[in-house]
Amino acid sequence: MAPVFKPSPLDILSNWGLVSAILVGLAIIAFFAEFEGKRVSSKEIALVGMLGTVSAVLRIPFAAMPSVQPCTALIICSGYVFGPLVGFMVGAITALVSNFFLGQGPWTLYQMFAWGMAGVTAAYLRRFNLDRRGLIAFGIFWGYAFGAIMNMWFWASFIYPLTLKTFIVAQLNSVWFDTAHAVGNAILLGVLGNKTIAILERFRKRFQWQITTQCFI
Amino acid sequence: MRSLRYQDKETPVHKLNPFSKLAWIGSVLILALILDNPLFLLALFLLVLPIIKVAGIWKEWLSTMKFSLFMCLAIILINALVSSRGSHILFEAPFRIPVMGIPVITLEAILYGVAMSLRLLVIISVFAVLTFTIHPDDMMLAMIKMKLPYKSVLVISLSTRFIPTLVDDTQRITDIQRSRGLELDGGGLAHRIKSRSSIVIALLSNSLDRAVQVAEAMESRAFGIGRGRTFYKDIKFTITDITTVVFALLPGVLGIVMGIYGYGQYQYYPTFERISLNGPEWYLLALMTSLLFAILPLAYIKRRVNLD
Numbered sequence: 001m002a003p004v005f006k007p008s009p010l011d012i013l014s015n016w017g018l019v020s021a022i023l024v025g026l027a028i029i030a031f032f033a034e035f036e037g038k039r040v041s042s043k044e045i046a047l048v049g050m051l052g053t054v055s056a057v058l059r060i061p062f063a064a065m066p067s068v069q070p071c072t073a074l075i076i077c078s079g080y081v082f083g084p085l086v087g088f089m090v091g092a093i094t095a096l097v098s099n100f101f102l103g104q105g106p107w108t109l110y111q112m113f114a115w116g117m118a119g120v121t122a123a124y125l126r127r128f129n130l131d132r133r134g135l136i137a138f139g140i141f142w143g144y145a146f147g148a149i150m151n152m153w154f155w156a157s158f159i160y161p162l163t164l165k166t167f168i169v170a171q172l173n174s175v176w177f178d179t180a181h182a183v184g185n186a187i188l189l190g191v192l193g194n195k196t197i198a199i200l201e202r203f204r205k206r207f208q209w210q211i212t213t214q215c216f217i
Numbered sequence: 218m219r220s221l222r223y224q225d226k227e228t229p230v231h232k233l234n235p236f237s238k239l240a241w242i243g244s245v246l247i248l249a250l251i252l253d254n255p256l257f258l259l260a261l262f263l264l265v266l267p268i269i270k271v272a273g274i275w276k277e278w279l280s281t282m283k284f285s286l287f288m289c290l291a292i293i294l295i296n297a298l299v300s301s302r303g304s305h306i307l308f309e310a311p312f313r314i315p316v317m318g319i320p321v322i323t324l325e326a327i328l329y330g331v332a333m334s335l336r337l338l339v340i341i342s343v344f345a346v347l348t349f350t351i352h353p354d355d356m357m358l359a360m361i362k363m364k365l366p367y368k369s370v371l372v373i374s375l376s377t378r379f380i381p382t383l384v385d386d387t388q389r390i391t392d393i394q395r396s397r398g399l400e401l402d403g404g405g406l407a408h409r410i411k412s413r414s415s416i417v418i419a420l421l422s423n424s425l426d427r428a429v430q431v432a433e434a435m436e437s438r439a440f441g442i443g444r445g446r447t448f449y450k451d452i453k454f455t456i457t458d459i460t461t462v463v464f465a466l467l468p469g470v471l472g473i474v475m476g477i478y479g480y481g482q483y484q485y486y487p488t489f490e491r492i493s494l495n496g497p498e499w500y501l502l503a504l505m506t507s508l509l510f511a512i513l514p515l516a517y518i519k520r521r522v523n524l525d
Contacts, residue, residue, distance in 0.1 A: 015250065015251070018250045021250075032369045033366070035368065035369060036366040036368055036369060040368055041432075041441075042431075042432045042435035042440045043429075043432040045368060045371060045375065046375070046428040046431040046432040047425075047428050047432075048372050049371075049372045049373075049376040049379070049428075050375075050376070050425065050427060050428035050431065051428075052376040053375075053380055053424065054420060054424045056376070056380060057380060057383040057384055057386075057387055058420070062410075062413060065406065065409065065410075068406070068410065070413075070417065074417075074421070093373060093376050096373060097373065097377050097380060098380075100222070100223075100348070100353045100380075101222045101380060103281055103344070103345070103348050104344050104348045105341055105344045106340055106344070154288075154291075157333075157336075157337075158292045158296075158333040158334075158337060159292070159295055159299070159300075160300060160486070161300060161302060165299055166295070166299040166300070169295055169298065169299050170295060173291055173295060184406070184410060187406070187410045187411070188410060188417075191410065191411050192417060192418065195418060196417075196418070196421065199421060199422055203425050
């Protein structure tokens with residue numbers, strides 16, 4: 001790997017850890033801009049903020065079980081009931097806010113993205129009209145997908161060379177934690193999934209949580 | 218969860234303007250991500266330590282370090298095992314692993330792993346400064362003042378503000394469920410998750426009611442009426458603050474310039490170079506160190522000014 005090309009100012013862009021952080025940051029900004037662009041009433045702001053708080057706080061009673069993340073289940077349920085935008089916001093806020101208390105780090109960005117995407121994809125589950133088993137399968141999928149996104153950061157920033165081989169090894173590094181996450185999701189969604197969705201549905205119907213036509217901001 | 222959070226302290230670092238600290242943290246992050254040379258990374262790491270010491274968050278920092286050491290170990294191990302591009306072979310396994318090939322451990326890979334661990338430690342330490350010396354409310358205020366979109370910041374600050382309330386709620390609900398005979402300890406993973414689910418449902422419905430109250434409170438205070446906002450608490454900008462922010466931003470600019478001109482870079486593969494700096498890099502190192510270190514005297518000056 002002798003340098004074939006002369007060093008150029010653009011070499012800074014071959015720093016893949018930096019590039020991946022910028023890309024993930026842009027994706028998050030895009031969703032926040034979408035939220036900003038919508039006419040959001042005080043109800044939606046309160047709902048999104050509160051769901052984010054609940055899912056961040058839920059990490060406490062489960063703190064004794066490392067890598068069981070109850071917030072994933074709640075984020076999936078909120079995305080399922082309130083749609084992709086609310087799902088993303090709840091996921092991103094969960095990561096950002098809980099890390100004010102658990103410690104911010106470079107992982108915050110990737111957690112915001114990973115949990116946000118869990119909320120976004122959950123919104124599309126509705127189309128397939130899934131039963132309880134489908135929800136559990138979805139939880140298991142996100143247990144591993146969350147780990148994969150988090151490992152991506154680790155892999156791109158600290159491992160060299162970036163090949164398929166090293167990617168697989170980096171993914172295997174956390175397979176036990178991801179399995180615990182996936183199993184936790186499956187149990188939580190199995191036990192609580194339908195009940196949580198029912199509570200959120202009832203709430204949505206009661207207060208008509210939709211983007212209203214009135215202009216508040 | 219409660220031990221590892223911001224605590225009010227009367228140190229010069231805590232008293233700094235949040236913008237100065239954010240700028241300084243941003244600069245260190247940029248430098249840590251751009252520079253490759255282990256000497257620069259080591260210098261950055263050593264520069265964060267005095268700030269942590271002065272801020273009196275040594276204990277908190279140590280506990281984050283304990284957790285990061287596992288990550289460092291993973292970085293060194295994975296790099297050593299998967300990277301076979303180095304030329305100084307220390308060990309070659311006599312067997313073959315399917316997909317992976319013959320495991321080879323090279324000196325270059327270990328050196329790279331150690332340098333990357335150093336980078337990780339810098340990043341985590343500087344984030345510890347952020348978590349433990351900037352009050353979440355000040356962060357929010359800084360975000361609003363930076364003209365970030367208001368609704369997003371409002372959602373985040375609302376959420377942050379309700380965390381302690383909901384922590385208390387959780388505690389209360391747990392106590393109530395315990396007194397009703399809920400068994401929280403013992404049993405397998407499934408049992409423990411199931412037993413906690415009654416807390417989850419109660420907390421969720423309770424909080425949704427709170428959300429309605431918050432929305433009503435916002436409506437009654439004419440949220441979204443759209444006139445200019447006033448602030449109950451403000452971030453004041455004095456001459457010292459502006460100087461500090463400028464001084465804190467300079468190292469980041471320096472880092473970008475160094476990245477563009479190729480200073481502070483280091484080639485790990487295929488054969489590691491002697492770990493040293495060339496002529497201008499010594500001056501750059503000195504410049505970077507003094508610029509980053511300037512925040513400490515400035516913090517003391519600011520405190521002195523505030524006392525007067």
